[in-house]
Amino acid sequence: MxxxxxxxxxxxxxxxxxxxxxxxxxxxxxxxxxxxxxxxxxxxxxxxxxxxxxxxxxxxxxxxxxxxxxxxxxxxxxxxxxxxxxxxxxxxxxxxxxxxxxxxxxxxxxxxxxxxxxxxxxxxxxxxxxxxxxxxxxxxxxxxxxxxxxxxxxxxxxxxxxxxxxxxxxxxxxxxxxxxxxxxxxxxxxxxxxxxxxxxxxxxxxxxxxxxxxxxxxxxxxxxxxxxxxxxxxxxxxxxxxxxxxxxxxxxxxxxxxxxxxxDAEGVTKEISITVKQAATEAEAVLIGRTVAEDNLVKTALFGSDPNWGRIAMALGRADAEIDPDVLQIIINGVSLYRNGTRDRDRSEADLSGRDVEIVIDLNVGEAEATILTTDLSHDYVEENSAYSS
Amino acid sequence: MxxxxxxxxxxxxxxxxxxxxxxxxxxxxxxxxxxxxxxxxxxxxxxxxxxxxxxxxxxxxxxxxxxxxxxxxxxxxxxxxxxxxxxxxxxxxxxxxxxxxxxxxxxxxxxxxxxxxxxxxxxxxxxxxxxxxxxxxxxxxxxxxxxxxxxxxxxxxxxxxxxxxxxxxxxxxxxxxxxxxxxxxxxxxxxxxxxxxxxxxxxxxxxxxxxxxxxxxxxxxxxxxxxxxxxxxxxxxxxxxxxxxxxxxxxxxxxxxxxxxxxDAEGVTKEISITVKQAATEAEAVLIGRTVAEDNLVKTALFGSDPNWGRIAMALGRADAEIDPDVLQIIINGVSLYRNGTRDRDRSEADLSGRDVEIVIDLNVGEAEATILTTDLSHDYVEENSAYSS
Structure with a gap:
């Protein structure tokens, strides 16, 4: 190659x-x-x-x-x-x-x-x-x-x-x-x-x-x-x-x-993958992944290297898909932060200092899976896009 | 009062x-x-x-x-x-x-x-x-x-x-x-x-x-x-x-x-109203207004005081609604910038230096109307939301 x-x-x-x-x-x-x-x-x-x-x-x-x-x-x-x-x-x-x-x-x-x-x-x-x-x-x-x-x-x-x-x-x-x-x-x-x-x-x-x-x-x-x-x-x-x-x-x-x-996305400082597992259907896995990927509060938290799983929970709850908050699990960079309807390990254990962030949302309601790639929302994104047309 | x-x-x-x-x-x-x-x-x-x-x-x-x-x-x-x-x-x-x-x-x-x-x-x-x-x-x-x-x-x-x-x-x-x-x-x-x-x-x-x-x-x-x-x-x-x-x-x-x-929204520098006129239904007017309001490229352009009607056209085209690009009109702060499928007045005529921005999207396909309020996407939005949980 x-x-x-x-x-x-x-x-x-x-x-x-x-x-x-x-x-x-x-x-x-x-x-x-x-x-x-x-x-x-x-x-x-x-x-x-x-x-x-x-x-x-x-x-x-x-x-x-x-x-x-x-x-x-x-x-x-x-x-x-x-x-x-x-x-x-x-x-x-x-x-x-x-x-x-x-x-x-x-x-x-x-x-x-x-x-x-x-x-x-x-x-x-x-x-x-x-x-x-x-x-x-x-x-x-x-x-x-x-x-x-x-x-x-x-x-x-x-x-x-x-x-x-x-x-x-x-x-x-x-x-x-x-x-x-x-x-x-x-x-x-x-x-x-x-x-x-x-x-x-x-x-x-x-x-x-x-x-x-x-x-x-x-x-x-x-x-x-x-x-x-x-x-x-x-x-x-x-x-x-x-x-x-x-x-x-x-x-x-x-x-x-x-x-x-x-x-090479505009202003990217984090390359984020969001994998939605055990969804009811692949289409719902994609929908949930995209809803989280497009959420500005999730994106700004990740820009701040903050493993703010609460914003991820809030974002995925907006998706029109089969979701049970009491059985789903949220894992960031290998650390389970939300499980059984409440917090799991301490958020400080999830290290987001690097460029790659791996988010896993295990819905526990089905067998389908999909991964969405996205980026964070940074100062440079705002800068580049507010100045682009000039 | x-x-x-x-x-x-x-x-x-x-x-x-x-x-x-x-x-x-x-x-x-x-x-x-x-x-x-x-x-x-x-x-x-x-x-x-x-x-x-x-x-x-x-x-x-x-x-x-x-x-x-x-x-x-x-x-x-x-x-x-x-x-x-x-x-x-x-x-x-x-x-x-x-x-x-x-x-x-x-x-x-x-x-x-x-x-x-x-x-x-x-x-x-x-x-x-x-x-x-x-x-x-x-x-x-x-x-x-x-x-x-x-x-x-x-x-x-x-x-x-x-x-x-x-x-x-x-x-x-x-x-x-x-x-x-x-x-x-x-x-x-x-x-x-x-x-x-x-x-x-x-x-x-x-x-x-x-x-x-x-x-x-x-x-x-x-x-x-x-x-x-x-x-x-x-x-x-x-x-x-x-x-x-x-x-x-x-x-x-x-x-x-x-x-x-x-x-008082986080990081707001522009208070934006998006009025969608002559839509097929009020629900579609609301949907189109929201699609434009949630578009980060529109929001960053407005933060930059840029009457970037092209991004508005692009954003509204994503809405699942009755839209005909050849008959719709986009007016920013009273200046018609897009009409009959192409640019109208020069964008420099639309003054966005103030805090209030009024966007009118006249779809010309029906009689329904709705106004959505939103804000721009600024550096302060990114700053406040990337630091909030700490």
Missing amino acids: NRSKGVTGPQGFRAAGIAAGIKESGALDLTLVVNDGPQDAAAGVFTTNKVKAAPVLWSQQVIQSRRLTAVVLNSGGANACTGPEGFQDTHATAEKVAEVLGTGAVDVAVCSTGLIGERLPMDKVLAGVENVAKELDSTVEAGLNAATGVMTTDSRPKQSWKASEQGWSVGGFVKGAGMLAPNMATMLSVITTDAKISGDQLDKALRQATSRTFDRLDVDGGTSTNDTVLVLASGASGVEPSSDDFVALLTEVAGDLVKQLQG | NRSKGVTGPQGFRAAGIAAGIKESGALDLTLVVNDGPQDAAAGVFTTNKVKAAPVLWSQQVIQSRRLTAVVLNSGGANACTGPEGFQDTHATAEKVAEVLGTGAVDVAVCSTGLIGERLPMDKVLAGVENVAKELDSTVEAGLNAATGVMTTDSRPKQSWKASEQGWSVGGFVKGAGMLAPNMATMLSVITTDAKISGDQLDKALRQATSRTFDRLDVDGGTSTNDTVLVLASGASGVEPSSDDFVALLTEVAGDLVKQLQG
Whole structure:
């Protein structure tokens, strides 16, 4: 495993990231990922927000064919809430990519990230498409540039690549340090594979993988207007893995990307896992985990390294799920703090001085289990998010 | 109207607040409110949290008779998650009050506020009950002490009193600077009236009043284990108001208390009202308002005095309600910033430098309307809540 590889890790892909001048800072802001085949299977999952950005509306349409040749992504502007003009901008971007690559616009997905409500500087975007296409390469460096071109408040590019012993692999990048959501934990992610797999199989595998990974990171409950995960398959390895093997490796890469998102969330000082055990159903385990993960009083207590199990008890009691306060148990970093309806060991025994916090809520009412990843609510979160748009 | 009056404003009530030593600081921490009649009608609404404190379980039982002689309240400990022993502590407290007042324990409601998970120092509570009963008085000062005895992180006692021209009045106090909830916006409130009204009428009126007041303040989404609003009627004015008149004045007092809660919420620097207009139903208007009110990205933007309508658009798009992004309008402090699916006036025109922020979301899909009150998410919120339990 080489963690520095990403979308160009699997065979059959080229990528690039350049500074097109969309961002005033001069940082990389335009990324292109191209599938050279021989296959062009693709699938995507998108935000459930009712307010969808123009590129989401576009990409949801074109992905219906389960085929994609390329994905173009920009940072420096979300192209959301920009009306019909914004949609035309997305369309024009796809047309330009298609022209440069000699393919059709409907074979090109578009993703955008940045501030909501501003039109993109289309002269720079269109000129940028010509330039980024010239940089396309299958090297590790090209993949890194692609991962860097989508960054907003991310402090570092986030990539993953994992190879099967059968000779095929899965790689990808992700961006999104804020606006991580209950139903879609990142703004943008592109994942590639050189496995031989049909578009329908790819779609099914992506939904299975994201339901246990991207969908279980919940930093601030905000499903954005732009959240998108795309997966492209080139078939270039010539290997057709079993469905189980493919889902397993795809889930591994997605999980690695999500773990990196958690570690790079805005203002994070604690990486928190909340495992809900012995729930009535998996859906209820997820719901309870999310309710606790989104509770600001829990999040601020953990920022203060305070094993305040009372706030956890209060938060989980808000969930619409089967809960019996008299039989549930709350364990923080291995120390049982609440049991049989009252306090158990002394809270001072739970050491929260480190970065990782493991919360276990054992409901004792069923057999289902789920883990939600989240972060604390820190001064830096407030600072970064109150200053972001300026 | 005399805003310094509270629970002792209406005739027929005595109150007191003392330092019983429950708080180590020596601050007032034990409050008693007594209804001297001639009537003893009472009603209550309680937290919907599945994890309920012992005093909530007790008070929910005794209020079923729609009668109460007294309410005893302590700060310095929530008596929540304290098991059967905690419930016995509540019971013993009610028994002690009954003994001192010469009434029955089932005529005494109990409320507690403070840290979850710790037993109360019952020797101090029981001795305190004897002492607080000696201080009972119907003066303005006694009412103020009662309002002060329930404070936790509140910076000031919060009271209201309003008189009808027909010779009856409604008064009350509230505490709750944190853990303000979607379904019950305060930890503890006691409201009194000298109107002649039956317990059943009082119950109905309380539910009507709280649904438009306490239920529409949403600071951090956390319904606590202890949230309680009680109303007691003495009938001492001899006046039997119409149902509409009574609900109107009760709603006015409740609304005033809620406004004070908003203004004294932990770390508040902005008092924000979110009015959702032309919604399909009032329930959807409330849901959308709450979704925006609970969104940390909206709350941090407002802390930064940033009219970031994009985050409002993103937040409302998460609500499970009838929303059409192409017809809705977002207005901040009188300036239309989003309309017809795209930006309207320039965001710089909306001045958010003041403490009050008025957000109007006009959905343009129906005729229902609701207003939710909330606050921003500030550095002080993080500071106070990460240090509270120590």
